[in-house]
Structure formats: C-alpha cells, structure tokens
Amino acid sequence: MKLMEERIRKDGIIEDGDVLKVGMFLNQQIDVCFISELAKEFYRLYKDAGINKILTIEASGIGLACICAIPFDVPVVFAKKSKSNNMTGEVYSSNVHSFTHGTDHAAVIPKAMLGPNDRVLLIDDFLARGQALHGLIDLCEQAGATIVGAGVFVEKTYQKGGEEIRARGVRVESLAKIKSMSVEEGIVFI
Amino acid sequence: MKLMEERIRKDGIIEDGDVLKVGMFLNQQIDVCFISELAKEFYRLYKDAGINKILTIEASGIGLACICAIPFDVPVVFAKKSKSNNMTGEVYSSNVHSFTHGTDHAAVIPKAMLGPNDRVLLIDDFLARGQALHGLIDLCEQAGATIVGAGVFVEKTYQKGGEEIRARGVRVESLAKIKSMSVEEGIVFI
Secondary structure, three states: OHHHHHHHHOOEEEEEEEEEEEEOOOOOOOHHHHHEEEEEEEHHHHHOOOOOOEEOOHHHHHHHHHHHHHHOOOOOEEEEEEEOOOOOOOOEEEEEEOOOOEEEEEEEEHHHHHOOOOOOEEEEEEEEHHHHHHHHHHHHHHOOOOEEEEEEEEEEOOOOHHHHHHHHOOOOOEEEEEEEEEOOOEEEOO | HHHHHHHHHHEEEEEEEEEEOOOOOOOOOOOOOHHHHHHHHHHHHOOOOOOOOEEOOOOHHHHHHHHHHHHOOOOOEEEEOOOOOOOOOOOEEEEEEEOOOOOOEEEEEEEHHHHOEEEEEEEEEEEEHHHHHHHHHHHHHHHHHHHEEOOOOOOOOOOOHHHHHHOOOOEEEEEEEEEEEOOOOEEOOO
C-alpha cells in the first residue's frame, strides 16, 4: 500500500540490529488521522467477513486496533502481558517470546471476553517472527473463536513469521511488506 | 453524564477494596462504538480550546485516547511505563506511584513527541488519587507544553485526586463522578 510505504520512507528510522522505528506515527505517537485512512483499507479487505471483534496485544496494538474497529463498528479486546503464565480457570493464556527483549511473557484474556460466537480480526503493528500473532491465535483456539484473519501494518517478509502464520491457515493482510532493510541500503518493499 | 452512569450501573462490578471493574467496556474490552459517543462529549467541552495533541499513559488510556482523538483530528502520544526513572537527555520522565499495585514506575515520553507548541488534552480512564494525571502534568511542564485540560471517564470524588489537580489550575471534565461506592450500597453518582 503506497500510503503506508511512503510514510515509512518519510518518518521511519532504520537502526542497527534490524530495528525500524516508527514511533513518531504508529507507536508511541499515533497519527490518528493517518491510521484512520489505513483502517479503511483493512475494512475494504475484511468488510464481508462477518467480523464481530478485533483482538490485539498491549501496548502498541491497542490504539491501532481501536481506530481500525471504528469502520467495522465492533469492540476491541487486548491481551494483557503478564510475567507468569498462570492459567487459572478465569483466563485464556499463551506464552509469547520476545526476540527484541529476549524475554518470555504470557498473553492473557479473561474468558468472558472471547468465545465460540466470536469472529475475530487480529490487528498488530509489526509481523516479523510472528510470536505475538501466534499467541493471539492460540488464545482464539482456546476460546473456540473463529479467526477471520490478521491485519498487519508492517510485515518483514525476510523473517519467517508471515509464512508460518499463513501456513496455519490464517489469512494475513499487510499494508507494507519489507523485503530487505539496512542502515546502508534503506528499505526495499515488495 | 447519564450515558456513562447508566453503563457503569449496567456493566460495572464493585469489588472489595474500593475496586470498580469496568473491563468489559472501558478497559481490556473496549466498546469502541460506545466510547465514540463519549468522545463527542469531550469534543463538545473542549472543541474551542485549540487542542493539537492528546496525551495519555499506557496501557488502558491508549485506546480511549485514540477514539477521543478522532473528532479533534489530532495525534495521540502515550507515556510509557518504565521500571526506573532514568532521565536521559532524550526523554521527559516523571515518577508515578500506583496505590493499586503498591509500586512506583516512571512515565516516559521522548522529547521529540512533546514541546512548547503543543496544546494538550490529557485523557485517562480513572481519576482517584490522581497519580497518573500528576505525572502527565509534570511531563507537560517539563516540555513547556500548554495543558488545556483533562478528560476523565470516571472520577471518584471521595478521593483527593480531582481536587488536587484542579488546585494546580488544570480544568478537569469527568463523564461520571462517583460520590460513594460499596459492595453493599452500590454506587452513588454526583
């Protein structure tokens, strides 16, 4: 999607260690007007899929998911990150490994917030190794919810996450697909 | 505001220890359509105040702030919670005490995201002892930003936060004001 690619070229900052910083418009500062335009694209792609809930993970997914929920007119649920994977009777819980931080945490949702009647769109900012999306898919499977698909703002296709998630049978739509990225060479989109 | 009070009566759960759980529509599950209606009220109250940025704190404030930003057509910035108050040259940082969790953390914003040209609306879900809002006000003062006011979804007026914030000269608008609350007696709104 040109709109997203142009914004990443303009305001994204590439750093050593395969880091793309988009905090000025997508993460810690959220350009709500711009994200609203991107939300229309997800709506165009998924409007006939009968979605009744959007699921994401804290923290950077929450704002994006809420803006995307507006054209769909559906609620958002976010998985909370917890240090321990304490599976009680009250919650669904899945372990998520962060390659960025070298840590593990649990993604947790109260059972009352997700169930077999839900048709879920997963929203997240980045798809690289896919750990967050794998965790959200696990939560949906535990709840018996139907996963309609995933909407991702930036996918790094040179990492395996997208391939793996699609191999699980989940439709993935990414607004920008990065084929390669380096401080020296810049970004190449697919 | 009747709309908010009715929803709290319908879906809020009072628990021992002065806890009001609104996770089914305001926090972990966000009723985006409902919050969009509440956002119109904040817009009515603040539309002539020249706001150009909305500021909140992770995690529960992010979704609400993004939905509220839509009628104002302004970006959202959220303060990240960090374990340590490491004030580097790159960020503004303020200590925030959580009475709920009995812990301290730093609220942190990169300097590039807040400055003297900003006219800021603070958004948060709850105002009780006011620690989060005090922290956000400190960040604005460090940045030289103008605080136009605060928009709060639920204020517990029997705690001192609202009084203190107003005594600092900050306009506070709360959609629901709780005068008293207990498991036995229920909620009394002002």
